[in-house]
Amino acid sequence: MIIRERYLKQIRPFYNQDLIKVLIGIRRSGKSVILTQIIDELKKKETDDEHIIYMNFEDFDYEEYTDSKKLNNYVKEKIKDDKKYYIFFDEIQNVNSWEKVVNSFRATKNTSIFITGSNSDLLSSDLATHIAGRYVSFKITPFTFSEVCELLDITDKSDLDETFNDYIKWGGMPQRFMQSDDASKKTYLSDIYDSIVIKDIVKRFNIKDIDLLNRIVTYILTTPAQTFSPESLKKYFESESRGVSLETLYNYLDYIVRANLVSKAERYDIRGKRILTGKYKYYLTDLGFTNILSDGKKEQLGAYLENIVYNELIARGYNVNIGNLENGEIDFIATRFEEKIYIQVAYILSDESVIKREFDAYKKIEDNYPKYVISMDKFDFSQNGIIHKNIIDWLLDK
Numbered sequence: 001m002i003i004r005e006r007y008l009k010q011i012r013p014f015y016n017q018d019l020i021k022v023l024i025g026i027r028r029s030g031k032s033v034i035l036t037q038i039i040d041e042l043k044k045k046e047t048d049d050e051h052i053i054y055m056n057f058e059d060f061d062y063e064e065y066t067d068s069k070k071l072n073n074y075v076k077e078k079i080k081d082d083k084k085y086y087i088f089f090d091e092i093q094n095v096n097s098w099e100k101v102v103n104s105f106r107a108t109k110n111t112s113i114f115i116t117g118s119n120s121d122l123l124s125s126d127l128a129t130h131i132a133g134r135y136v137s138f139k140i141t142p143f144t145f146s147e148v149c150e151l152l153d154i155t156d157k158s159d160l161d162e163t164f165n166d167y168i169k170w171g172g173m174p175q176r177f178m179q180s181d182d183a184s185k186k187t188y189l190s191d192i193y194d195s196i197v198i199k200d201i202v203k204r205f206n207i208k209d210i211d212l213l214n215r216i217v218t219y220i221l222t223t224p225a226q227t228f229s230p231e232s233l234k235k236y237f238e239s240e241s242r243g244v245s246l247e248t249l250y251n252y253l254d255y256i257v258r259a260n261l262v263s264k265a266e267r268y269d270i271r272g273k274r275i276l277t278g279k280y281k282y283y284l285t286d287l288g289f290t291n292i293l294s295d296g297k298k299e300q301l302g303a304y305l306e307n308i309v310y311n312e313l314i315a316r317g318y319n320v321n322i323g324n325l326e327n328g329e330i331d332f333i334a335t336r337f338e339e340k341i342y343i344q345v346a347y348i349l350s351d352e353s354v355i356k357r358e359f360d361a362y363k364k365i366e367d368n369y370p371k372y373v374i375s376m377d378k379f380d381f382s383q384n385g386i387i388h389k390n391i392i393d394w395l396l397d398k
Helices: 004-016 030-046 061-065 066-078 098-108 126-132 145-152 157-169 174-178 182-203 210-222 230-239 244-258 288-293 301-315 352-360 391-396
Strands: 019-023 052-056 085-090 111-117 137-138 262-269 274-284 320-327 329-338 337-347 372-373 386-391
Touching: 004 019, 004 030, 004 137, 019 262, 019 337, 030 052, 030 066, 030 085, 030 244, 052 061, 052 066, 098 111, 098 126, 126 372, 137 320, 145 174, 157 182, 157 288, 157 301, 157 391, 174 230, 174 288, 182 210, 182 244, 182 301, 210 230, 210 244, 210 288, 210 301, 210 391, 230 244, 230 320, 262 301, 274 301, 274 320, 301 329, 301 337, 301 372, 301 391, 352 372, 372 391, 386 391
Parallel strands: 019 111, 019 137, 052 085, 085 111, 262 320, 337 372, 372 386
Antiparallel strands: 262 274, 320 329, 329 337
């Protein structure tokens, strides 16, 4: 396993602060490993085993402590002196009223608390008012392509294309790299998918129509990077002789996003400088999931590349929107603090008409922020101040 320095360097400044450190991400994306790496660093520089308390609430050994009162009593018994204790609660969403316990230890004991969760609404419940303004959050993603190359020790450029093709097909979920063949990779990803659907959607939101949920999830996961709305989904299901209400579709789409299976990108009116409501784009948190559900369907390489670029931007800490123009769109507007970049993604700039389409999309944008076209091409098509990058080169840029 690699050291996930991208996240550790963000979290390190808060190791000894009383702010609660919250790591949120899809199941099996590596949150527990990051906690382990933080613990290793603390043991080397800050503390000893006796002042570290770690509990994983997916582990049956800790099942009784999913009761908040029992958890509170257990941790209190572990705290035996006035030195700082580092408390790690993994998959905290399994504990009822967890916010009260966490905030109590933050407020009354000399602690530094780290928690992880698999639901993006971990901090949006009514109980979360107990820790409002007292936490910092970090979104953890599956491996980026550069992390995959580090993991596999890919240093020869001749191996990059093969590794990237594998990344497109099977994604970056960390433990899938421990599987030796395609069948075991597919089985592993299918198990994660089932766990997310059952634990983080069906059980959490008390879903009754599981067949409809599966149809919606399959539709989204096999058509990544497409623009659609609940209204268009309703028409699709009606064409399949399956009636469904708009309210149900809105709710199910929301549940899928909150389970971190996909991310929803909003559209931003570049001229009007405002967020547009109605139609959104949905991107898979990991492309491996589309492969396990789309047997026999045509590959959508352009959409897959767009999905990879979106996930990379999120991993780099950007806020990402779809740029809306009067007669077209820009794939991504990515902002990070004072920085802003525009990105167009294409599979191959195959002829002059495609080159013109991708580069001319920027004609109506008059600001001087960097503008990119990213594709699989190895020849540099940069022109008129617009930067063209090969996607592998861009993904490996630090």
